[in-house]
Amino acid sequence: MYEALIAELNHLDGPDLLAPLVSDVFCGNIALVSSFGAESAVLLHMAASIDRSLPIITLDTGKLFAETIAYRAQLTALLGLTDLRVITPQANVLQVLDGAGSLHRRDPDRCCHIRKVLPLENALTGFKAWISGRKRYHGGLRADVPTLEETGGRLKIDPLARFTGQQIEAYLDYHDLPRHPLLEKGYLSIGCAPCTVACGSADNPRAGRWSGLSKMECGIHRSPILSRNSAPPAS
Template identity: 90%
Template sequence: MYEAVIAELNHLDGPESLAPLVTDLFCGNIALVSSFGAESAVLLHMAASIDRSLPVITLDTGKLFSETIAYRAQLTALLGLTDLRVVTPQADVLRVLDGAGSLHRRDPDRCCHIRKVLPLENALTGFKAWISGRKRYHGGLRADVPTLEETDGRLKIDPLARFTRRQIEAYLDYYDLPRHPLLEKGYHSIGCAPCTVQCGSADNPRAGRWSGLSKMECGIHRSPIASRNSAPSAS
């Protein structure tokens, strides 16, 4: 469906990639998904420079660091974002499947599914394209991430996929963007508080996520079709 768009824009990165997608090709039908994590300020700044009214979807799992919530408010105000959509898990699903709030300890994949994957699928309903901040230098399953791809009928855009760590740092410095407050405490990649530790390095920033487990991703970057087929029920 989107082969022509991919062929035309696949060689572009950063704002050069975003601008035609946000203001023309998918105007009104595109959203940015942000964790407001360690490097989120770069992509959010790029998007706000193009269109501050671009819908920004963020997942509040109920397990976030207080510092992330404060950072979200800081960046939203600083960048003038006018359509921030804070998405939360369904209360009835949490009540049935994670009433004690401890599911992350015994089944982290299922916890991510009900707190991240399902809420994001609902939030993306009606959009034809979405933007994420994955980068190849993070390694693992992200080492070959494309800048543009079609996933379950939507165009998925990763305008920072080919950016290096130095480019990210240079962008933050050039625009004097605030860093996530947990960076100075030794966190290199920041997710939910129970599943993120002070670990990792500049070359392997995601080492602190689900440390000690084989798990590398929360699941939102897998096919939405597969996610729906395995969706848990609260009934």
């Protein structure tokens, strides 16, 4: 469906890629998905510079660091974001599948599915395109992230895919953007509190995510967003 558009814009990065998609091609039908994590300020600043009313979808899993919630409020105010959508898991699903709140210990994939994948699937209903902040330099399954791809019937846009760590830092410095408060405590990649530890390196910033497990992704980027009728994976 989007082959011609991908071919036309695939050489662009950052705001040069975002501007025509947000302001023209998908105007009113595009959202940005942000974790308000370690490097989120860069993409959010780019988007706000184009359209502060762009819908910003963020997942509050119920397991976030307090620092992330505070940072979310700080960036939202600083950048003047006017359509922040904080998405939470369905209470009835949590009650049935994770009533004690300990599912992450015995089945982290299932925990991510009900707290992230399913809520995002619902939140993206009605949008034709969505923007994420993946970068190739993070390695692992992200080493060959495309800037544009069709997935789940939508166009998925990763305008920072080809950015280096140095470019991210330079952008933050140039625009005097605040860092996530957990960075100074050694967290180079920041997810849910129970599944994130303070570690990582320049060539592997996500080392602190699900440390000690083979798990590398929460699931929202590992495969196309599932159909609205999808159920949590079987245990």
